[in-house]
Structure formats: C-alpha cells, structure tokens
Amino acid sequence: MEFVKFSIYALILACTTGIGFLVSQKYTKRESELKDFKSAFNLIKTKIRYTYEPLQEIFDDIAKNYNSSIAYVFKQASNNMQTQNATDGWNKAVNEAVISITKEDKRVVCSFGKLLGQTDSQGQINEIDLSLSLLDEQIEKAKIDKQKNVKLYKSLGVITGIAIVIVLF
Amino acid sequence: MEIDLLFKIAGIGIIVAVLHQILSKAGREDQAMMVTLAGVVIVLTVVIKEISSLFSAVRTVFNL
Numbered sequence: 001m002e003f004v005k006f007s008i009y010a011l012i013l014a015c016t017t018g019i020g021f022l023v024s025q026k027y028t029k030r031e032s033e034l035k036d037f038k039s040a041f042n043l044i045k046t047k048i049r050y051t052y053e054p055l056q057e058i059f060d061d062i063a064k065n066y067n068s069s070i071a072y073v074f075k076q077a078s079n080n081m082q083t084q085n086a087t088d089g090w091n092k093a094v095n096e097a098v099i100s101i102t103k104e105d106k107r108v109v110c111s112f113g114k115l116l117g118q119t120d121s122q123g124q125i126n127e128i129d130l131s132l133s134l135l136d137e138q139i140e141k142a143k144i145d146k147q148k149n150v151k152l153y154k155s156l157g158v159i160t161g162i163a164i165v166i167v168l169f
Numbered sequence: 170m171e172i173d174l175l176f177k178i179a180g181i182g183i184i185v186a187v188l189h190q191i192l193s194k195a196g197r198e199d200q201a202m203m204v205t206l207a208g209v210v211i212v213l214t215v216v217i218k219e220i221s222s223l224f225s226a227v228r229t230v231f232n233l
Contacts, residue, residue, distance in 0.1 A: 149195070152191060155191055156191065159184055159187055163181065163184040166177060166180040166184065167215075169173075169180075
C-alpha cells in the first residue's frame with residue numbers, strides 16, 4: 001500500500017515536470033523554426049535569382065535538405081502547387097502545418113508567398129526581402145519570449161508537482 | 170494534533186513563496202498574487218478542522 005502511494009506521488013511529479021518541460025520546449029522550437037524559415041527563404045531567394053528553377057523543384061529541394069519540422073511545410077506546399085497556384089498552396093501548407101510558431105509568425109511566413117510565382121524574379125526577390133525583415137522582427141520577439149518563459153515553465157512544472165504531492169501527503 | 174500537519178503547512182508555505190518569487194521575476198505579478206491566495210485557501214482548508222475543534226474546546230472550558 002505504501003509503495004503504491006509513493007509510486008503515484010512519483011508519477012504526479014514526473015508528469016508535471018514533463019508538462020513544464022514540454023511547454024518550455026515550445027518556445028525553443030519556435031525560435032529555431034523561425035531561423036530555419038529565414039535560411040530557407042534566403043536559399044529560395046538565391047535560387048530565384050541565379051538558377052531559375054521551377055518553384056516546385058526548389059521547394060522539394062528544401063524539403064530534402066532540412067530535417068526539421070519545416071521540411072514538412074515545404075513538402076506540403078510543393079504538393080499543393082500541383083493543383084493550386086503558389087500563393088494558395090503555400091498559405092494552405094503553412095496554416096495546416098503542426099509547428100510551434102504562433103499565429104503572428106504564420107502571418108509573416110504567409111506574406112512570403114504573396115507574390116510567389118506571380119511577378120518577375122526581381123519583384124519576387126523584393127517581396128522575399130520584405131518578409132525576411134519581418135521575420136527578423138519575429139525572431140527578436142521569439143528570443144525575448146524564450147528568455148522570459150523557458151526557465152519559468154521548467155521550474156513551474158517541478159514546483160507545482162511538489163506542491164500537489166505535499167497537499168496529498 | 171499530529172506534527173505532520175505542521176510540516177505540511179510549512180511545506181506549502183515554502184512552495185508558495187518560491188512560486189511567488191518565480192512568477193514575479195517573470196513579470197507576472199497578478200498570477201503571483203493568485204498563487205499566494207490559492208496557497209492561503211489550501212492551508213485554510215487543511216487547518217479548518219483544527220480551528221473548529223479549538224472553538225469547541227473553548228466553549229466547553231468556559232461553559233458557553
């Protein structure tokens with residue numbers, strides 16, 4: 001009986017610690033995903049400028065080169081482009097993807113697709129530059145959020161677990 | 170009254186104090202306030218039985 005009681009306490013503590021850790025990880029992931037998007041956009045900009053590859057091929061290429069969760073977005077966008085235009089396909093892929101970035105970030109990432117495949121290469125490059133500068137702002141915000149919240153949620157998880165165990169004791 | 174109860178209340182007090190510090194450091198003063206209030210309520214529910222037994226003891230001692 002005693003053993004069961006203590007194992008349940010240990011389970012509660014492990015659960016709350018895990019929840020705290022998972023929530024704090026979301027902030028870390030958000031920053032790294034935004035950074036991945038930034039480098040991917042830079043790659044796309046270069047490819048549009050110098051290689052004139054079709055967008056679908058560029059996106060497939062990026063999906064292959066990146067192994068994080070953003071690869072899935074590019075793969076999905078490339079699939080969507082078979083039936084839709086580039087802007088709609090990109091927006092759909094970004095909005096449906098299960099990634100850690102917030103709604104505001106998604107809006108900025110979506111703005112990247114606004115002129116995709118619709119104007120000449122110079123216009124597209126300008127549009128990508130604009131969304132890159134917006135993305136930089138979001139990365140700054142994500143950094144501040146991360147600094148503020150990662151430690152908080154980690155310790156909050158552990159301490160809440162200890163509090164529940166003490167109350168139940 | 171068992172000594173366990175005292176330790177329990179002391180433990181809750183320490184935990185609430187630490188939580189208050191962490192939350193107010195992170196700039197969430199209102200949530201820190203709520204945590205403190207919740208701690209007070211939890212401790213009150215724990216000790217309410219003892220308080221009621223104290224009152225009844227006082228009553229019997231003074232024949233009220």
